[in-house]
Each structure stands twice: as structure tokens, then as C-alpha cells.
Amino acid sequence: MNVISKQISFPTKSEGDILDITKKVSEAVAETKLQNGIVTVFVTGATGALTTIEYEPGLLMDFPNMLERIAPKNFSYEHEKRWHDGNGHSHVRASLIGPSITVPFIKGKLTLGTWQQIVFVELDARNRVRNLVLQVIGEG
Amino acid sequence: MNVISKQISFPTKSEGDILDITKKVSEAVAETKLQNGIVTVFVTGATGALTTIEYEPGLLMDFPNMLERIAPKNFSYEHEKRWHDGNGHSHVRASLIGPSITVPFIKGKLTLGTWQQIVFVELDARNRVRNLVLQVIGEG
Amino acid sequence: MNVISKQISFPTKSEGDILDITKKVSEAVAETKLQNGIVTVFVTGATGALTTIEYEPGLLMDFPNMLERIAPKNFSYEHEKRWHDGNGHSHVRASLIGPSITVPFIKGKLTLGTWQQIVFVELDARNRVRNLVLQVIGEG
Numbered sequence: 164m165n166v167i168s169k170q171i172s173f174p175t176k177s178e179g180d181i182l183d184i185t186k187k188v189s190e191a192v193a194e195t196k197l198q199n200g201i202v203t204v205f206v207t208g209a210t211g212a213l214t215t216i217e218y219e220p221g222l223l224m225d226f227p228n229m230l231e232r233i234a235p236k237n238f239s240y241e242h243e244k245r246w247h248d249g250n251g252h253s254h255v256r257a258s259l260i261g262p263s264i265t266v267p268f269i270k271g272k273l274t275l276g277t278w279q280q281i282v283f284v285e286l287d288a289r290n291r292v293r294n295l296v297l298q299v300i301g302e303g
Numbered sequence: 304m305n306v307i308s309k310q311i312s313f314p315t316k317s318e319g320d321i322l323d324i325t326k327k328v329s330e331a332v333a334e335t336k337l338q339n340g341i342v343t344v345f346v347t348g349a350t351g352a353l354t355t356i357e358y359e360p361g362l363l364m365d366f367p368n369m370l371e372r373i374a375p376k377n378f379s380y381e382h383e384k385r386w387h388d389g390n391g392h393s394h395v396r397a398s399l400i401g402p403s404i405t406v407p408f409i410k411g412k413l414t415l416g417t418w419q420q421i422v423f424v425e426l427d428a429r430n431r432v433r434n435l436v437l438q439v440i441g442e443g
Numbered sequence: 444m445n446v447i448s449k450q451i452s453f454p455t456k457s458e459g460d461i462l463d464i465t466k467k468v469s470e471a472v473a474e475t476k477l478q479n480g481i482v483t484v485f486v487t488g489a490t491g492a493l494t495t496i497e498y499e500p501g502l503l504m505d506f507p508n509m510l511e512r513i514a515p516k517n518f519s520y521e522h523e524k525r526w527h528d529g530n531g532h533s534h535v536r537a538s539l540i541g542p543s544i545t546v547p548f549i550k551g552k553l554t555l556g557t558w559q560q561i562v563f564v565e566l567d568a569r570n571r572v573r574n575l576v577l578q579v580i581g582e583g
Contacts, residue, residue, distance in 0.1 A: 164304035164440075164444035166479045166581055168549050199306045201343050201438050203481050203545050208556040209497040216398045217349040221382035221391065229374050229395045234509050242501035251501065255509045258496045258540075260398075262559070265343050265405050265545050267438035269308050274436040279349040279402070296554040298481050298547035300440060300444075300580060302306055304444035304580075339446045341483050341578050356538045357489040361521035361531065369514050369535045400538075405483050405545050407578035409448050414576040419489040419542070440580060441446055 167195040169297040175285035178253070179227040183218045184295070185273070185280045191297045192268050199270070200301015205263040207294050210253040210287035212260035218280040226284070230256045236288075250288040257286045268301065307335040309437040315425035318393070319367040323358045324435070325413070325420045331437045332408050339410070340441015345403040347434050350393040350427035352400035358420040366424070370396045376428075390428040397426045408441065447475040449577040455565035458533070459507040463498045464575070465553070465560045471577045472548050479550070480581015485543040487574050490533040490567035492540035498560040506564070510536045516568075530568040537566045548581065 169191040175182065184204070192202055204213055216222055233256070240251025264281065267274045275281070283293060309331040315322065324344070332342055344353055356362055373396070380391025404421065407414045415421070423433060449471040455462065464484070472482055484493055496502055513536070520531025544561065547554045555561070563573060 164306065166444065166481075168479060168547070199308060199438075201306075201440065203547055205545075205547050205554055207554055207559070209495060209559040214398045215349060215402045217382075217394055219382070219385065221380065221385045222394050222398075224381040225391055226395050226398055229399070233373060233513060240501065241504045242497075242499070245499065245501045251505055254497055254502050255506050258494045258502075258506055259509070261401065261541065261544070262495045263545055264401070265345075265403055267308070267343055267345050267436045269436070269438075274345055274347055276348040279347070296547045296549070298479075298549075300306075300481065304446065339448060339578075341446075341580065354538045355489060355542045357522075357534055359522070359525065361523070361525045362534050362538075364521045365531055366535050366538055369539070373513060401541065404541070405485075405543055407448070407483055407485050407576045409576070409578075414485055414487055416488040419487070 164302050165197060167299045170294060172294045174292050175290050177290050178285060178288050180285040181223050182283045183280045184283050188281050188297060189273055192299055193271060195299045197299060197301035197303055201265050201267050203263055203265045203298045205296045207296060210250060210257050211293055212257045212262060212284045212286060213264040214260055214282060215279050216282050217278040253286040253288055304442050305337060307439045310434060312434045314432050315430050317430050318425060318428050320425040321363050322423045323420045324423050328421050328437060329413055332439055333411060335439045337439060337441035337443055341405050341407050343403055343405045343438045345436045347436060350390060350397050351433055352397045352402060352424045352426060353404040354400055354422060355419050356422050357418040393426040393428055444582050445477060447579045450574060452574050454572050455570050457570050458565060458568050460565040461503050462563045463560045464563050468561050468577060469553055472579055473551060475579045477579060477581035477583055481545050481547050483543055483545045483578045485576045490530060490537050491573055492537045492542060492564045492566060493544040494540055494562060495559050496562050497558040533566040533568055
């Protein structure tokens with residue numbers, strides 16, 4: 164059994180940007196040469212989130228649209244009254260989805276469905292450079 | 304330390320079906336003979352989700368009812384415009400709840416509360432056969 | 444590789460109470476002397492939840508306010524009709540957020556952002572004494 168840490172970093176374009184990071188995570192797991200285990204992907208920061216989704220253009224609109232109904236951007240947030248950074252909605256959305264995802268891998272391959280991708284969701288009110296920690300635990 | 308992979312498979316009846324999989328997960332952990340560790344339960348597929356709930360008939364209605372308020376079935380989804388499979392709401396609900404759950408076990412027993420069960424939530428618009436990966440990591 | 448179990452226990456004050464448990468989790472990880480790994484924090488019970496948030500007074504109101512829009516307290520719950528404990532909304536909120544969080548640590552330190560804290564969210568309709576299991580897996 165080993166634990167191997169990887170990091171990935173990328174820029175996001177704007178709020179609501181959903182990035183397919185499946186290939187980056189798969190490659191990181193492959194590099195470890197571990198065969199069976201889990202990878203925990205974690206975003207360092209409180210206005211981004213991780214989940215899985217079928218990565219097709221329709222859902223890339225539908226998912227942010229749902230978040231807008233749950234936590235509208237044009238709404239009165241106590242966070243905004245104190246900090247004036249225009250991202251109260253970003254924070255509460257991120258806390259609801261969560262900052263991490265743990266995915267098993269078997270024989271070196273992530274156990275995802277064919278139409279299921281690991282995604283990073285940019286929830287902040289502006290583009291950012293994002294850093295994710297990938298903690299890979301398993302055996303060779 | 305070891306990692307042992309298990310899989311469980313079962314049919315669901317219909318959309319909104321919530322299945323108590325606690326016994327299946329407990330038995331899988333017991334079979335590994337590992338004493339202390341974690342089990343990550345992961346659904347292969349983008350229209351199912353995992354969480355915990357007090358498994359009683361009332362909440363089995365209340366939880367889907369909440370999801371219907373967040374992401375109504377009769378609503379315009381971009382996913383639907385492209386794919387016509389009637390499950391845009393299923394996808395966004397599943398991505399919000401998440402495809403996996405990680406539960407500790409100590410002395411071979413899951414650390415659940417008495418009124419807390421591990422459940423699979425069928426969010427797709429029809430019945431399915433579901434496959435879950437259980438990745439058990441721990442020591443004997 | 445080792446797995447080391449810790450438990451933390453604390454009282455909550457009331458519904459909507461959000462407690463910063465980052466220090467307790469950090470200290471538990473430090474006590475294990477493990478350098479690289481993950482910690483899974485899990486609440487034993489179905490009316491509490493774990494996530495990360497920027498721990499500042501505004502968001503401590505905004506996050507519960509969002510939950511109140513998703514699952515209002517004054518609403519008809521089937522759970523309530525059966526059990527009369529006034530916490531149908533608590534259960535569905537908790538199942539949506541989730542009972543656990545897994546956070547990597549590297550060189551003995553949690554990989555959190557500067558403005559990102561691990562929090563326990565009390566969702567029950569009354570104050571409780573809460574017990575969390577911390578399952579730490581890693582190598583020295």
C-alpha cells in the first residue's frame with residue numbers, strides 16, 4: 164500500500180465554467196503505477212466544487228441553471244454586506260456541492276461510467292487559477 | 304494495509320426509488336475480514352446518487368419531494384433538447400448529491416448511527432440495473 | 444501505511460449552528476504522526492452534515508438561509524406526520540449535503556485553502572451532542 168500525492172493546476176474562464184478533468188485524474192493515477200485503490204480529488208479554496216456529470220453541452224447549462232435557482236446571484240447575501248466581493252452565492256453553492264470527490268480505481272482504471280466524467284465547477288464570480296490535490300492511495 | 308474491491312448489483316423499480324444498501328455494504332466489509340478502515344461506495348453512472356438517511360417511509364417521500372422543488376421534472380432542460388431521453392432533471396439532481404460516499408469502519412463495523420442508513424437514490428426517469436463499486440481500504 | 448481512528452465530540456447550541464472543526468481535525472491528524480494521507484470525517488447520525496466554507500459571520504447566515512429556501516422548516520413533511528419530532532426539514536437537508544468529508548494531508552498538514560475551513564453543520568431542530576469519527580489513513 165502506498166499514498167502518492169499529485170497536483171493539477173489550470174485556469175478557469177468564468178463563473179459557471181465546468182471543466183472535464185477526467186483525463187488529468189486518469190493520467191495522474193496511471194503515473195503512480197498503483198493498480199487498485201482510491202483517488203481523492205480536493206479543491207484548495209472555498210468557491211469551487213467537484214462532482215461527476217455526463218459532459219455534454221446541455222447539462223453544462225442545466226447544472227448552473229439549477230444552482231441559480233437554489234442560490235440566485237442577484238440576492239441579498241450577508242457575506243456581500245461585509246466583503247463586497249460579489250460572490251456570496253458562489254460560497255453557498257460550493258459548500259452545498261462539496262470540495263472533494265473520491266473515486267475508486269481497479270486495474271489502474273477509474274470506475275466511471277461511459278457517460279460519467281469528473282468535473283471541476285468554477286463557482287466564483289470571476290475566472291481563477293485552480294489547484295487541485297489528488298491523493299492516490301492503493302497497491303501496485 | 305490492504306485494498307479489496309467488491310461490487311454489488313441490483314435492479315431499481317422506478318424514479319425516486321431509494322434503496323437501503325447498508326446490509327450489502329456491511330456484509331462486503333465483513334467478507335474482507337479487515338477491522339479498521341474506510342469503504343468508498345461509488346455508482347458507475349451519472350443518474351444515481353449515494354447518501355445516508357433515516358430509512359423510514361416518510362423521508363422516502365420527503366427527499367424526492369425536495370429534489371422536485373430544486374430541479375422540477377416538468378421544466379425546460381437543455382439536455383432534453385439535445386437528447387430527448389426525459390432525464391435532464393435526473394442528471395442535475397445526481398450531480399448535486401454526488402456519486403459516492405465514504406464510510407469508516409472500526410472493529411469490522413460501519414460507524415453509522417442507529418437511525419442512519421446508506422442509501423442508493425435512483426434518479427433516472429426509469430428503472431435501471433445498478434452497479435456499485437465498493438473499495439474497502441484498511442487493516443486486519 | 445496505517446489507519447488510525449480518532450473521535451471528537453462536542454455540543455451544538457441550536458439548529459443552524461455551524462462549527463469550525465478545522466483545528467480539532469488538524470490536531471487529530473498531527474497526533475497520528477502520519478505525514479501523507481487522507482482523513483475521512485464522518486458524523487454518526489442523520490441530522491448533521493460536513494462540508495467546507497469560508498468561516499466568517501456572513502456565510503454562517505447565508506448557508507442556512509439557502510437551506511431554508513431548499514427545504515423550508517414550515518412545510519408539510521411526511522416524516523413529521525409519522526414521528527412528530529419537528530425535524531423533517533433537518534433530515535432532507537442533511538442527506539443533500541452529506542454525512543462525511545475526505546480531506547488530504549501532505550507533510551502532516553491538511554490541504555485546505557487559507558479561507559477554507561472544515562465545518563460541522565447542525566441541522567437538527569434542537570441542540571445535540573455530536574460525535575464524529577475521524578479515520579486517518581496514510582504513511583509516516
